Amino acid sequence: MITSSASLDYVRELVYQRAGIVLGVDKNYLIEARLATLARELKLASVEEVVTAARGEQARKLNPRIVEALTTNETTFFRDVHPFNALRDHVIPGLLAARSATEPLRIWSAACSTGQEPYSIAMLLKTHFPSLPSGRVKILGTDVAESILARAREARYRQLEINRGLPAALMVKFFERDGTDWTLESGIRSMVEFNQFNLVTPSTPFPQADIVFLRNVLIYFDEATRGGVLRRVRAALAPDGYLFLGCAETTASVPDMFERVHIGSTVCHRPRNPA
Ligand SMILES: C[S@@+](CC[C@H](N)C(=O)[O-])C[C@H]1O[C@@H](n2cnc3c(N)ncnc32)[C@H](O)[C@@H]1O
Structure with missing residues (x-):
């Protein structure tokens, strides 16, 4: 299922409001890929379903999961030495x-x-x-x-x-x-x-x-x-x-x-x- 632009915008705004992270429309692929993984973990059929659940009764549980999924945690020991x-x-x-x-x-x-x-x-x-x-x-x-x-x-x-x-x-x-x-x-x-x-x-x-x-x-x-x-x-x-x-x-x-x-x-x- 294709994720609606309203759902992508919801995610963009949520992540910006909660963590300050800017996800322009050029990052739609990232939103799709990261939330597809989250959908599988939650046993939901699509990214659209994750967002629908997050906008409803499961907001308290799912909104932090969405924000975490969209942080980039790349790091190494002694990075840049x-x-x-x-x-x-x-x-x-x-x-x-x-x-x-x-x-x-x-x-x-x-x-x-x-x-x-x-x-x-x-x-x-x-x-x-x-x-x-x-x-x-x-x-x-x-x-x-x-x-x-x-x-x-x-x-x-x-x-x-x-x-x-x-x-x-x-x-x-x-x-x-x-x-x-x-x-x-x-x-x-x-x-x-x-x-x-x-x-x-x-x-x-x-x-x-x-x-x-x-x-x-x-x-x-x-x-x-x-x-x-x-x-x-x-x-x-x-x-x-x-x-x-x-x-x-x-x-x-x-x-x-x-x-x-x-x-x-x-x-x-x-x-x-x-x-
Ligand atoms: C790319 S990692 C950098 C890790 C390490 N400092 C390094 O340079 O290797 C960025 C980290 O910033 C965290 N982060 C993003 N937004 C944040 C915020 N609003 N407050 C605190 N940490 C945040 C992410 O969860 C992620 O783990």
Whole structure:
């Protein structure tokens, strides 16, 4: 059955209102493909039936499922590697030196998907700062999608996911084989707290942080949403803190708020004129 344009528009508006994600008409194929999978899971005959059910009595149950189905959760361990090198060589040593021993360093992975990003940071800390007492650095991973966070908490990865970005030495050191999958050891898992957090919900305060990884999520938002999110990140970021964006992302929507700083082979953003 062909999905009606009214149903496609309903999905577009729902996903924009709930997650800020823009799905133009050029993304109709994506809506069709992702919701066809959801239809099969729900044992419904078509995308049209999913939308009809979501617009009726099953709204509370189905609308969040539709939104989650239309998030893109692509990620890898140590994605783009250079930001992690900057953390190791410059950012973490500098911030640790600037903080007292009782002041934990707060790192927020703000669209953490299935957990590879915050777990990469945890493995980096364990490997390169082995004498740090537990609690000296707090890592928070958040994402809008609950089902994706459930996978992050489980920390169980397929061979293909392990092959993407994880150095063999870290695989051997921190993962245990579990059938055809690999499970991350509990010591690293316990270093990361995961919470559901929607970057575009206006009323929720952003968590205070010294380092924010906000990578490969702003690309799904429009200019106004990007500006709103970046303003709130700026307010939550320590005056001497660091913001890392994805390679294709900038702070152009809030030109006066951050300055671009080169560290090694990467670029990050620091609060401009902190109060
Ligand atoms: C492409 S992944 C990026 C993962 C990781 N940061 C990286 O760079 O590898 C984008 C993530 O953003 C999440 N996301 C999309 N809209 C969001 C929102 N409004 N609030 C929080 N997370 C959101 C998605 O669920 C998805 O897991």
